[in-house]
Amino acid sequence: MHRISIDVPGAAHEVTVGFHLANLAAQALRRLAASRPIMVVSDSVGAGRHIDPLIEALKSAGVSAAVHLVPAGEAAKELGVLSTIYGALADDGIDREGVLVSLGGGCVGDVAGFAAATWMRGIRHVQMPTTLLAMVDSSIGGKTAINLPAGKNLVGAVHQPVAIFSDLEYLETLADAEFRSGLAEITKVALVADRSFVDWLSVNLVALLGRDKPAMLEAVRRAVAIKAGVVSRDPHETGERAILNYGHTVGHALERAAGFGRLRHGEAVAWGMEVAGRLSLSSGAGTPEAVRTQHALLQRAGLLANRPEVTRADLWQALRHDKKSQAGALRFVLLREIGRADYGCEVDPNLVWDTLAKVLSL
Ligand SMILES: NC(=O)c1ccc[n+]([C@@H]2O[C@H](COP(=O)([O-])OP(=O)(O)OC[C@H]3O[C@@H](n4cnc5c(N)ncnc54)[C@H](O)[C@@H]3O)[C@@H](O)[C@H]2O)c1
Ligand SMILES: [Zn+2]
Structure with a gap:
């Protein structure tokens, strides 16, 4: 305990x-x-x-x-x-x-x-x-x-x-799909804040997917400790806490465009991370290693098996509704490298659309 x-x-x-x-x-x-x-x-x-x-x-x-x-x-x-x-x-x-x-x-x-x-x-x-x-x-x-x-x-x-x-x-x-949905947030928190946890996940993912008790205890302990630290330092999300929204700009929009409840939160966030990861790279912020590692983890966790079924128009409308988009600009949390992210990054809407089209086959 x-x-x-x-x-x-x-x-x-x-x-x-x-x-x-x-x-x-x-x-x-x-x-x-x-x-x-x-x-x-x-x-x-x-x-x-x-x-x-x-x-x-x-x-x-x-x-x-x-x-x-x-x-x-x-x-x-x-x-x-x-x-x-x-x-x-x-x-x-x-x-x-x-x-x-x-x-x-x-x-x-x-x-x-x-x-x-x-x-x-x-x-x-x-x-x-x-x-x-x-x-x-x-x-x-x-x-x-x-x-x-x-x-x-x-x-x-x-x-x-x-x-x-x-x-x-x-x-x-808990159903497998719900368990995997939780793995998306675990992967997220590791990627934005703790390289050694990403390494641990890469080694222990199979045990985790098999719901091995010591592996679950360690994964939850580490994920909780990271979030606890971030929240303690920035309880009202005036700064650092925003890194926990990695993958959520597109994730929330996907949940909305698909219709609330159709797509699991973690599944939507996993696709959102795929988009944000590629944007990190194409906007010159990230490293290929980080994006590759993220993709491998999400793939192995079974989170990228089914592309969300949404239309371009619905997704666009949903993105405009997102609290993180302001007056034309779309803001993202971008991955700098494994274990480090930046928040509030403005990204060219054209780049966002190209990336969405590629990742989600829209
Ligand atoms: N407040 C926050 O900071 C925050 C952060 C992330 C997500 N969220 C919100 O959390 C929600 C998603 O939560 P979730 O993924 O836990 O989904 P959920 O609460 O809908 O639970 C998923 C499903 O699992 C079932 N379930 C719950 N516990 C179970 C158990 N032990 N065994 C079997 N079935 C069980 C539920 O009945 C439900 O059908 C979203 O609305 C999201 O916006 C909030
Ligand atoms: Zn979330």
């Missing part, structure tokens, strides 16, 4: 990464001394199967809990679903001393986290991620959001959780 601290000023907390953490989490939840039952939000299909052991552990620890289920996947991140969470919080009389636990992937964490951020102007939130992606990425950093028809993650808040418990045991039931 590992404990990694996230030293956000005024909101320091810890991530616990390990196996069979339900009892440990229950004890920590007991110490939070919530005024009312703890509200556990989960989804009804995937993550939901892990609720019972957690509720049992809470019972043994003498903590009462209420459960509220939301739809699985991106369908959870909607205004209507958010409003059902508010309804449940109201029904259970959760006040400012309340605690909300998100047990689920990034979608549950995002919508329930936003509910926690806004209920009575903010109650305590504990993240219990159940997907690889949520463990290494979305549970860390305090970003919460829902989608609107006009765009993904358009309404949100930064609200740091008080604790994060990443129980790798949950990953046993």
Whole structure:
């Protein structure tokens, strides 16, 4: 088991990464001394199967809990679903001393986290991620959001959780495609920040894909540690934290153009990284070695098997909507070399289109 601290000023907390953490989490939840039952939000299909052991552990620890289920996947991140969470919080009389636990992937964490951020102007939130992606990425950093028809993650808040418990045991039931989606974010964080982690991944990818326990523990520990460091130094993304958006300018646009929920977040990000990697090279910023290494890792992880089915027009429109594109210019995070990236780089739109056409066969 590992404990990694996230030293956000005024909101320091810890991530616990390990196996069979339900009892440990229950004890920590007991110490939070919530005024009312703890509200556990989960989804009804995937993550939901892990609720019972957690509720049992809470019972043994003498903590009462209420459960509220939301739809699985991106369908959870909607205004209507958010409003059902508010309804449940109201029904259970959760006040400012309340605690909300998100047990689920990034979608549950995002919508329930936003509910926690806004209920009575903010109650305590504990993240219990159940997907690889949520463990290494979305549970860390305090970003919460829902989608609107006009765009993904358009309404949100930064609200740091008080604790994060990443129980790798949950990953046993995760579908292969979801597991690979998490590998995209792991590959991303290694490429932008830590060359030795990229080397480790190149050697250990087969073990990781086979869900070897020590390999999963090491990969999640390292990815969490990198994100924790970046978030601690720049909690509000006024600078360095933007490197974590590598692959996301095109990734988000692909998710939107394909229709929310059609393409997994990590799959979209993997294609976005392919585009950003080539742009790094063609705009003179990157190295062929970095792009080759990235391509090999994504390919071996099975993330480039199916090209997203989107039209040029839809993708263009989606890119214009992206928060990172401003008045004509498209901004990218570019890879300088393995383990180092720059953010806020303006790239010639013609070059972007040529690259998109090549990478995505548009
Ligand atoms: N807040 C952030 O900083 C941040 C960062 C990255 C991504 N995100 C968001 O996260 C979302 C994607 O999250 P995700 O990839 O975790 O997807 P997800 O939450 O949709 O989960 C994927 C699927 O796996 C199922 N599932 C979850 N845990 C399971 C388990 N243990 N066993 C079996 N099935 C399980 C879910 O029911 C769902 O069908 C996107 O909306 C993305 O925008 C947020
Ligand atoms: Zn992401």
